[in-house]
Amino acid sequence: MSDRHELPLFEVFVRSKRGLDHKHVGSLHAEDHEMALQYARDVYTRRSEGVSLWVVKSTDIVASQEEDADAFYDPMDDKPYRHATFYEVPEEVKHL
C-alpha cells in the first residue's frame, strides 16, 4: 500500500446472469473508472460470478442516515393499504 496517495474508493455491482439485477458485492480502490472496472473484473468475477459489472465512485452514492430512520420509514408502518394484501388472487395466477 502506498502511504503517499490513497486511491479513490469505488463500489462494485455484479449481475450474475442475464435477467437478474446488479447486486452490490463490495468495494475496491482504483485511480479511475476504467481501472476500477478492470479490478472489479479481476477481484469479483474471477470465479465466473458475473456477466455484467457496474462501478460507481463511493463518493457519488448518497446514503440515507441512521438518524433519519424515524422520519423516513416510520410513516410507512401505518399504511397497510399500500400492500396488495386485500386482493384475492385467482387460483390461475401463479408465481405472484
Add this chain to the structure above:
Amino acid sequence: MSEQQLFQYALRLGDDALTLGHRLSEWCSNGPYLEEDIALTNIALDHIGRARMLLAYAAQVEDAGRDEDQLAYLRDCREYRNLLICELPRGDFGDTIARHFLVDAFNVPFFGALARSTDKTLAGIAAKAVKESRYHLRHSSGWLVRLGDGTEESHARVEAGLARVWGYSGELFSMDELETGLAAAGVAVDRETLRERWNQTVDQVLAEAGLERPADDWQIDGGRRGDHTEHLGYLLAELQFMQRAYPGLQW
C-alpha cells in the same frame, strides 16, 4: 510436416507462456497494492494455463512418455525454446508494464491468426488465448498511458523500461526454417505478417502515453536456438526447485 516439427512449435509457444507467466507471478504478494496484485496474478495464471495446454500438447505429439510437468520442470536452460523477451527479469513496475505491453500487442494478432491454424488443437488453444490477450493488452496499455502521462518519475521509469526491453522485441517476428515450413502448411503463423499491426498498436499507445518510440539500434535473438540470457537459469532454479530437490514429488 513431421511430428517432431509440431512438437518443437508447441514447445516454443509453451515455453513463451511459461517463462512470461512465471515472471509475472513474481509480483504475487509484491504488487503495488491489493487490487493490482490480484490483477497481475490473474494475468500470470492465464499465461501459465496456456503453458499447461501447449506443453501437454507438445508431450502428446512427442509421444515419448513425457508429460507437461516433465517438460516444464526437467529441462535445462539450453533446452528451453522461449523468446528472450519472456525471460527478462521482472524489474520494477515500469519494466513489467513495458515488456507486457509489447508482448500483448503482439499476442492479440498472433493468437487471432493461430486460431485459424489447420491444427485443431493449436487453433482451440489460440481461440481461448486471444480472448485473454485482449484483456491483457487493455491492462498493459492502460498502465503504459497512465505511467507515461503520469508523474515525472513514472514517465522516466516506464521510458527506461521500454528502452531496456525494446531490443528484444524484434525476436517476436523472427522466422526460421521450422516456422516457415509450418506456416506454409497452415499450422504456424507467419510472424512477419503481424509486424504492421503491432507497429500500429505500439505507435498509437506510445503517442497517447507521450512516450517516444525507442530507436532500433540493437536487436538480439537466440531463444529459439536455446541461446538464452543469463537470467533464465535463475528463473528455472526457482521454477524447478521442488522437482529437482524431490524428484517425482506429488501434491
